[in-house]
Amino acid sequence: MGILELFQRKKTPRGEATRVELFDDEFQRKLEMLALVSRRVFTGRLRAERRSKKKGSGVEFADHRDYVPGDDIRSIDWNVYRRFGRLLVRLYEEEEDLSIYFLLDCSASMGFGGGQKFDQARRLVAALAYVGLANLDRVTIVGVNDGVPERLPTTRGKGRIFTVFRFLEKLRPGGPTDLGEALRSFAAQHKRRGLAVLVSDFYDPAGFEHGINVLRFEGFEPYVIHLVDEREAAPPLDGDLLLVDCETGDEREVTVTPAVLTRLKTAFADYRSNIEQYCTGKHVPYLAADVSTPFDEIVLRALRRGGFLK
Amino acid sequence: MMLTGLPLGTLLAIFGGAAAFTVVLYVLRLRRRPVAVPFAPLWHSVLGDRDASRLFSRLRRWLSLLLQLVLLALLAFALGDPRPTGSLGSGRNVVLLIDASASMQATDEKPTRLEAAKAKARELVQGLGGSDRALVVQMGDVPVPLSTLSDSPSELLQAIARVKASDTRARLGRALELAGDALRGAGRGEIVVLSDGALPEPSPPPDLGGARLSFVPVGKSGKNLAITAFSVRRYPLDKSRLEVLAEIANTSTERAEVELSLWGDGAIIDSERLHVEPGARLSRFFSDVGGTRRGLEARLRYADGTRDDLPADDRAYALVPERRRARVLVVTPGNTYLEAALLLDEYLDVTDVKPSAYPPPGRFDATIFDGVAPPPARDSGGLIYLNPPAQGSPVKVGKAISEFGFDTWDRKSRVLRFAALGDVQVAAGHAFEPQRDDKVLGASDDGPIMVAGTRSSRPFIALGFDPRQSDLVLRPAWPLLVLNAIDSFSETDASYLSAYRTGEVWRVPVQEGAREAELTLPDGTRRPVPVQDGRAVTFGERAGVYKLATGAEETRLVTEFAANLADPDESQILPHKTLSVAGKVAPPPEPGGGGVRRELWLLLVAVALCLSLVEWFTYHRRITV
Numbered sequence: 001m002g003i004l005e006l007f008q009r010k011k012t013p014r015g016e017a018t019r020v021e022l023f024d025d026e027f028q029r030k031l032e033m034l035a036l037v038s039r040r041v042f043t044g045r046l047r048a049e050r051r052s053k054k055k056g057s058g059v060e061f062a063d064h065r066d067y068v069p070g071d072d073i074r075s076i077d078w079n080v081y082r083r084f085g086r087l088l089v090r091l092y093e094e095e096e097d098l099s100i101y102f103l104l105d106c107s108a109s110m111g112f113g114g115g116q117k118f119d120q121a122r123r124l125v126a127a128l129a130y131v132g133l134a135n136l137d138r139v140t141i142v143g144v145n146d147g148v149p150e151r152l153p154t155t156r157g158k159g160r161i162f163t164v165f166r167f168l169e170k171l172r173p174g175g176p177t178d179l180g181e182a183l184r185s186f187a188a189q190h191k192r193r194g195l196a197v198l199v200s201d202f203y204d205p206a207g208f209e210h211g212i213n214v215l216r217f218e219g220f221e222p223y224v225i226h227l228v229d230e231r232e233a234a235p236p237l238d239g240d241l242l243l244v245d246c247e248t249g250d251e252r253e254v255t256v257t258p259a260v261l262t263r264l265k266t267a268f269a270d271y272r273s274n275i276e277q278y279c280t281g282k283h284v285p286y287l288a289a290d291v292s293t294p295f296d297e298i299v300l301r302a303l304r305r306g307g308f309l310k
Numbered sequence: 311m312m313l314t315g316l317p318l319g320t321l322l323a324i325f326g327g328a329a330a331f332t333v334v335l336y337v338l339r340l341r342r343r344p345v346a347v348p349f350a351p352l353w354h355s356v357l358g359d360r361d362a363s364r365l366f367s368r369l370r371r372w373l374s375l376l377l378q379l380v381l382l383a384l385l386a387f388a389l390g391d392p393r394p395t396g397s398l399g400s401g402r403n404v405v406l407l408i409d410a411s412a413s414m415q416a417t418d419e420k421p422t423r424l425e426a427a428k429a430k431a432r433e434l435v436q437g438l439g440g441s442d443r444a445l446v447v448q449m450g451d452v453p454v455p456l457s458t459l460s461d462s463p464s465e466l467l468q469a470i471a472r473v474k475a476s477d478t479r480a481r482l483g484r485a486l487e488l489a490g491d492a493l494r495g496a497g498r499g500e501i502v503v504l505s506d507g508a509l510p511e512p513s514p515p516p517d518l519g520g521a522r523l524s525f526v527p528v529g530k531s532g533k534n535l536a537i538t539a540f541s542v543r544r545y546p547l548d549k550s551r552l553e554v555l556a557e558i559a560n561t562s563t564e565r566a567e568v569e570l571s572l573w574g575d576g577a578i579i580d581s582e583r584l585h586v587e588p589g590a591r592l593s594r595f596f597s598d599v600g601g602t603r604r605g606l607e608a609r610l611r612y613a614d615g616t617r618d619d620l621p622a623d624d625r626a627y628a629l630v631p632e633r634r635r636a637r638v639l640v641v642t643p644g645n646t647y648l649e650a651a652l653l654l655d656e657y658l659d660v661t662d663v664k665p666s667a668y669p670p671p672g673r674f675d676a677t678i679f680d681g682v683a684p685p686p687a688r689d690s691g692g693l694i695y696l697n698p699p700a701q702g703s704p705v706k707v708g709k710a711i712s713e714f715g716f717d718t719w720d721r722k723s724r725v726l727r728f729a730a731l732g733d734v735q736v737a738a739g740h741a742f743e744p745q746r747d748d749k750v751l752g753a754s755d756d757g758p759i760m761v762a763g764t765r766s767s768r769p770f771i772a773l774g775f776d777p778r779q780s781d782l783v784l785r786p787a788w789p790l791l792v793l794n795a796i797d798s799f800s801e802t803d804a805s806y807l808s809a810y811r812t813g814e815v816w817r818v819p820v821q822e823g824a825r826e827a828e829l830t831l832p833d834g835t836r837r838p839v840p841v842q843d844g845r846a847v848t849f850g851e852r853a854g855v856y857k858l859a860t861g862a863e864e865t866r867l868v869t870e871f872a873a874n875l876a877d878p879d880e881s882q883i884l885p886h887k888t889l890s891v892a893g894k895v896a897p898p899p900e901p902g903g904g905g906v907r908r909e910l911w912l913l914l915v916a917v918a919l920c921l922s923l924v925e926w927f928t929y930h931r932r933i934t935v
Contacts, residue, residue, distance in 0.1 A: 013335055024769065109348040109349055112346070112348040113348070201348070201349075203348055203349035207352060207387070232347075232348055232349075235345075235849050237345060239343075240342045240343070241342050241343050241344070241345045242342040242343065242344040243344075243346075243347050243350060243353055244344050244345065244346055244350075245346075245347060245348075245349070245350035246346045246347065246349070247348075247349075248350065250350045251344075252353060252354065252357070253342055254353065254357060260356060260357070263356040264352065264353065264356045267352050267355050267356050268352060269353060284867060
C-alpha cells in the first residue's frame with residue numbers, strides 16, 4: 001500500500017456505509033451474545049419447539065376425542081377401548097414454529113430529530129429478529145405507515161440475518177402515521193397468527209390504541225415496544241414560533257415560555273403513561289425503549305421480562 | 311425650563327420620525343419562526359385554548375409599544391438638554407490657571423509640583439456646583455486655554471490631563487489678562503491660580519473684569535542648585551581651543567558643596583568641587599578646553615551625590631561652532647603684514663594672485679583687494695578693500711586726509727570685536743562718503759575711514775588707508791580685524807550662539823534658500839517650523855539639544871543647536887504660600903456648590919435606561935409578549 005493510499009478515502013456504496021453504522025461488527029457480536037442469553041433464559045425448554053393450541057401430531061398427550069372414520073388407527077387409545085369400550089383417539093399438542101411479526105413504524109415522526117428513534121427501532125428489530133431466527137422461529141418484518149407496507153417475507157434460520165439487515169437498511173421513515181389502517185391491512189395479508197411485535201412511537205393522530213386493538217382483535221399476540229426520545233419532551237425552543245407537525249403539516253402559532261415547556265413535559269409523560277397503562281390493562285406486554293439506552297440493554301430487558309419468547 | 315440643546319422643533323421631528331418607525335414595526339405582523347415538531351397533538355393538549363393572537367396578547371403588545379414610545383420621548387427630550395430656568399446664569403465662572411513653568415517640575419511634591427497642582431485642579435472641578443462653569447488654562451510663557459468655558463467635568467478633567475510642564479517661566483500677567491477677557495461679562499467670575507508662587511508680580515496690574523482672584527499654593531521645599539548660564543566660544547586666534555563659561559546658583563537656604571563637571575562629546579573633560587553660599591551665584595571658566603568637536607554639557611550635583619528638587623536646571627548644553635576651512639583670495643602686489651595676519655589662522659586656504667592675474671579660477675569665501683579695486687568676479691565671496699582707488703571702489707573715496715586715527719568705531723561690530731583701535735596712528739589715507747545703507751565701522755574726526763555695506767548682494771568692507779601707512783599692522787588689532795572680517799563672510803563666527811534660552815522665540819540661521827525646516831525636539835518629536843529671512847522661527851519650550859533639518863531628502867542639511875533653561879528666577883523654586891497682585895493677597899478659592907449637577911438629560915437617560923431594563927425583563931419573562 002502506498003503512503004498516499006493511507007490518506008485516500010475509501011469509496012463505499014451508501015448502503016454499506018449505513019450498515020457500518022447500523023449493524024457493524026460490534027452490533028453483530030452483541031447479537032451473538034443476546035442469542036446465548038436467550039438460551040439461558042429459556043433453559044429447560046426444547047429448542048425450536050413451541051406448543052401450540054392446535055392439537056395434532058406432537059408427542060405430548062393433550063386429550064381424547066371420538067374416533068371418526070378416516071382417523072389414523074394408530075392413534076386409537078386401545079387401553080381406553082378395553083376399559084370403556086369406546087374408540088377414542090389420542091390427541092397430542094401440535095408442535096410448530098412460532099411466527100414472529102415485527103411491525104416497524106415507518107412514519108415521519110420516527111425519523112424526527114435526526115432519525116435516532118428509527119435507528120434504535122431498526123437495531124431492536126434486528127436484534128430481536130436474530131434471537132428469533134436463532135431459535136428457529138419464523139420471522140417476518142413489516143414496515144408500516146399509511147401507504148403500501150414494506151415487507152420482508154417470512155424467513156428463519158440465523159443465517160438469514162443479513163437478509164434482515166439489508167431489508168432494514170432500505171427502510172426510510174416518511175409519511176403520516178395510521179397504525180389502525182396499516183395493521184388491518186397487515187392482518188388481512190397474514191393468516192398465520194403469531195407474536196406481533198409493534199415497534200412505534202405511537203404518534204398516531206387517530207389514537208395509539210387503534211393499532212394495538214387491531215392486532216388483539218385479529219388474533220395476534222401483540223407485543224408493544226414504545227420508542228421514546230426524552231428530548232422531544234423538552235425541546236430547546238423559546239419565543240414566538242410557528243409549530244409545524246412533521247407528519248401532517250398542521251400549523252399552530254405558539255409563544256413558548258418555560259411554563260409551556262413544563263406543561264409539555266407533563267403531557268409527554270402522561271401520553272407515555274397512558275400507553276403503558278392501556279397495554280397493562282389489556283395484558284399486552286409493553287416495553288419503553290429510550291433512544292439513549294443501548295439497544296442490547298433493551299433487548300435483554302425484553303428477554304428477562306418475558307412474553308417475547310414463549 | 312429651557313432647552314439648551316436641540317431646539318423644540320427638531321426634537322419633535324426626531325421623536326415623530328422615531329415613533330412612526332416604531333409603530334410601523336409593531337403594526338407589522340410578527341413573523342414567527344417555523345419549527346417542526348414530531349407530534350402536534352401533544353402541543354394542542356398543552357396549549358388548550360390559548361391563542362397567541364388573542365385580544366389579551368394584543369393588549370400586552372400595545373403596552374410594550376407604549377413603553378417604547380415613552381422611551382423615545384425621554385431620549386428625545388434628553389437631546390434637548392433641558393435646564394431649569396433658574397439655574398442658568400446663576401453659577402460661578404471659574405478660570406483655572408495651572409502653572410506649567412519649569413519650577414513646577416520640582417519633585418518636592420510627589421511626583422512633581424505640576425501633578426500636585428493638577429490633582430488640586432481636579433478636586434476643584436469635581437467640587438463645582440451644578441451650574442458652575444470652568445476654563446482650564448496652561449500658564450507658561452504664553453497662556454494656552456485647553457478647554458472652553460464648560461460645565462462638563464469630563465471635558466475639564468481631560469483638559470487638566472493635557473497640561474504639560476515646559477522649561478520656560480510662567481507669565482502671570484498674560485495669563486490674568488486672558489482670564490479677565492474670558493470672564494468679562496460672565497458674572498460671578500473667579501480666577502484660581504494653582505502655582506508654586508514663583509511668579510513675578512504683573513506690572514501694570516491686569517484688568518480682571520471684576521473677577522475674584524484666588525490662589526492654591528503648591529510645593530513644600532526649595533532645595534535647588536542651578537546652572538544659570540553656560541556658553542562656549544572659540545579663542546579668536548586659536549580656534550581649535552575653547553573657552554567655557556558656567557554660572558551656577560544655590561537657591562536653597564543652606565551652604566552647598568557642589569560638583570560641577572564638564573562633558574564633551576559624551577566624555578568627561580573637567581570636574582570641580584565648589585562651595586556655594588545660600589542664594590549666591592558663582593561663575594566658573596573652563597579655559598583652554600580642547601579635543602571637543604561638537605557637544606558640551608555641564609552637570610551639577612551635590613558633592614555627596616544627593617539630588618536637588620529640580621533636575622531640569624542641573625544640566626546645560628552648548629554646541630561648539632563648526633569650523634570650516636575658509637577660502638581666501640588675496641589680490642595684492644605683495645603685502646608681508648597681510649600674509650602674516652592670514653598665517654595665524656590655520657583654517658584658511660589662502661590664494662595669492664597679482665592684480666594682473668585677477669580673476670583666477672575657483673570659488674572663494676572672501677577676497678582681499680590690496681590697493682586695487684577691479685570689478686569683482688562672480689564667485690569672489692565677501693570683499694575686503696584695503697585703501698581702494700577711487701576707480702572701482704564700492705564706496706565713494708572722498709578727500710585725502712593725513713595723520714589721523716580711529717576716533718570712533720563700532721565696538722559691537724563683529725568685525726572690530728576684541729580689536730583695540732584707540733591708539734592706532736595713520737599717516738595718510740582717504741575719507742569715505744558712504745551711501746545711506748552703508749554702515750560706518752570706524753571714523754576719524756575727518757570722516758569715515760572704515761565702511762561696511764552691500765553691493766549687488768555682495769557684502770564688502772573697505773578700509774580707507776593702506777595699513778602699511780599706519781602702526782595698525784604692528785598691533786594685535788590688525789590680525790583680529792582681518793580674521794574677523796573673513797569670519798563674518800564665511801559664517802564661522804567666533805561669537806557663535808552656543809545655546810539658546812528657553813521661553814524665547816528662537817531665530818536659527820538655516821541653509822540659504824530654505825523655505826521650511828523640520829525641527830527635532832530633545833524628546834525626539836518632530837515638527838515643521840517656518841523660515842523667515844533665512845532663519846527658522848520657533849518658540850523654545852524645552853531644554854536640550856535640537857536638530858534642524860532643511861532642504862530636500864537628498865540634499866538635507868542638519869544643524870544642531872542647544873537650549874537651556876538658564877533662568878535664575880525659575881531656578882528659585884522656594885514655594886510661596888501667598889500670591890499678591892496689585893497689593894492684594896489672593897485668598898483660597900471659594901468652595902463649590904456641593905457637586906449637585908442640574909443636568910436633566912442625565913436623569914432622563916437614566917429613566918430611559920430603567921424603562922429599557924423593565925421592557926427587557928418583561929419581554930424575557932413573557933409578560934409583554
